[in-house]
Amino acid sequence: MYWVAGGFIFRRVGSPFHSLDPRVKLLISAELFVVSLTAYSVTQLAVVMGVMLCIAAVAKILKRVGRTLVFSAGFSVFIFVINLFARQSLLTSAIYSVRFLAIIISTSLFFITTSPDELEQVMKSAHLPRDVVFAFTTAVRFIPVLMLDAIQIVDAQKSRGLEVEKGNLIKRVRKMVPVLIPLVVNSVIRSGELAEAMESRAYGAVPRPTSLNRYSSSKRDKLVAAGSLILFIITVYIYVRFPTPL
Amino acid sequence: MGEIVRVENLSFRYPEAAKFAVRDFELTIKGGEIVMLAGPSGCGKSTLLRTVNGLIPHMYTGEYLGSVSVGDHKVSEARMSELAQTVGLLFQNPENQIFMFSVERDIAFGLENLAVPPDEIRARVDEAMRQLGITDLAQRAPHELSDGQKQRVALAGVIVMRPRLIILDEPTSLLDPKTAVELVELVRRLRDETGITFLIVEHRLELLVRIADRLVVMSEGKKVLDGRPEEILADERAEAYGISIPPVSRLRNQLKRDGLPLENGFGPDELAEELNRQALKR
Structure with a gap:
């Protein structure tokens, strides 16, 4: 499970795609999302998937995208089966399930290559309220901490005789109660200390805080953004101009 | 140096509590002093620290009598953002006061909140990292740091605000002996280089008494002993007040x-x- 979850977590990698302005990465990801969502033929989906895998290769994240696909494969099969039950043709069901995978890749391209700090900058540049941005970044920041807490609590309860892996699904869920209660209590205590630390470091002192890092788009960022926009427009034109499956 | 902290006849009781957590407390601290605060668990040390940095009464309400002044500010009347520039508080668990995903962003957090211009933030963050010897950690994420490194990062986040007083709440409780000794040396160096005043709550007296100018002992919310550390540790009453000699x-x-x-x-x-x-x- 950790192997799969690791596919979604950001890691610093030196690649041309990682070093792009996060807003440009968001633009590319959004364009790929729309193109994946509106693709209606096998050929179109194959081309979109091919482009995304090329980007993943440039960004040196092919393996991690692979993990994301492993994680999503179950859902994809589920979509395929549901569509078959809904009396869709084999081809249509396959298109729906592959489209789902394409959408997952388009979003994970952004999240795997963008640090939480950059995400914060993107949210700030979208003029989201400061509290919303801070809540988001703090939540992301504390994911590893809570994971570690959970592992320690599970180990502690196991050492006291709790057999988490035994029994049927209902029994296993019940056995998670002695893990969840201390985890929630820990988190509540932690949130109290966080609130104190925020107050002690002048959180909310001014309505418009400044930022250590200022992101400015370079010539390369602008070129990549313009290129992706042109390709996006051409793709949309093809979709509209040739509505029948290619 | 002049006086930086004045606590006058302070008493504080939390809502619904039967007893006062701090009672009739008097304390003055001179600029540049390192003052240790000791006492058994539950004697009111943490409450006292929170009255000095303003969390009480600004964040925690209750029955508040007497007054606390830090620098030019009367704590109960000053805004938290003003106090944050005068008093820094390093909590027991540094994990809970590191908010951002990279070390340098976290150190900058307080200055960003005060809308300090980015160029000045950069200069002050770099200076704080240099002072604490963590320049090489600038881009690291908090979960990639050891406990000792987290402690330094949290301290850098406090120092960057250029406070006149830094409060440390059991700073060595999560550290191994070697890292704890390093932190104590760091405190001494910072005091000597910058003249910052320190108020430190600590149970491991043997570590900090060497650098402390004064040792204040609390019991049941009251100040019971106050003097040079060597005098207090030689005082037969200290052990009776729950101090581990x-x-x-x-x-x-x-x-x-x-x-x-x-x-x-x-x-x-x-x-x-x-x-x-x-x-x-x-």
Whole structure:
């Protein structure tokens, strides 16, 4: 499970795609999302998937995208089966399930290559309220901490005789109660200390805080953004101009 | 240096609590002093710290009597953002005061909140990282740091605000002995280089008494002893108030009671030297 979850977590990698302005990465990801969502033929989906895998290769994240696909494969099969039950043709069901995978890749391209700090900058540049941005970044920041807490609590309860892996699904869920209660209590205590630390470091002192890092788009960022926009427009034109499956 | 903290006749009781957590407390601290605050768990140390940095009464309400002044501010009347530039608080668990995903962003957090211009933030963050020897950690994420490194990052986040007083709440409780000694040396160096005043709550007295100018002992919300650390550790009442006297100080006290004319000191080396001198005299 950790192997799969690791596919979604950001890691610093030196690649041309990682070093792009996060807003440009968001633009590319959004364009790929729309193109994946509106693709209606096998050929179109194959081309979109091919482009995304090329980007993943440039960004040196092919393996991690692979993990994301492993994680999503179950859902994809589920979509395929549901569509078959809904009396869709084999081809249509396959298109729906592959489209789902394409959408997952388009979003994970952004999240795997963008640090939480950059995400914060993107949210700030979208003029989201400061509290919303801070809540988001703090939540992301504390994911590893809570994971570690959970592992320690599970180990502690196991050492006291709790057999988490035994029994049927209902029994296993019940056995998670002695893990969840201390985890929630820990988190509540932690949130109290966080609130104190925020107050002690002048959180909310001014309505418009400044930022250590200022992101400015370079010539390369602008070129990549313009290129992706042109390709996006051409793709949309093809979709509209040739509505029948290619 | 002049006085930086003045606590006058302070009493505080949390809502619904039967007893006052802090009672009739008086304390003054001069600029540049390192003052240790000791006492058994639940004696009101953490409450006192929160009255000095303003979390009480600004964040925690309750029955608040008396007054606390820090620098030019009367704590109950100043805004938290003003106090944040005068008093820094380092919590027991540094994990809970690191918000951002990279070390340098986290150190900048307080300055960003005060809308300090980015160029000035950059200069002050770099200076704080240099002072604490963590420049090479600038881009690291918090979960990639050891406990000792997290402690330094959290301290850098406090120092970057250029406070006149830094409060440390049991700073060594999560650290191994070697890292704890390094932190104590860091505190001494910062005081000597910058003149910052420190108010430190600590149970491991043997670590900090060497650098402290004063040791204040609390019991049941009251100040019961206040003096030079060597005097307090030699005072027979200290143990009765729940203070854990370091073994070397305990041995020194016993030898003095047995009639050896020893001076007040802390370390085993000092004691051994004195005993050698006494033996040679005889």
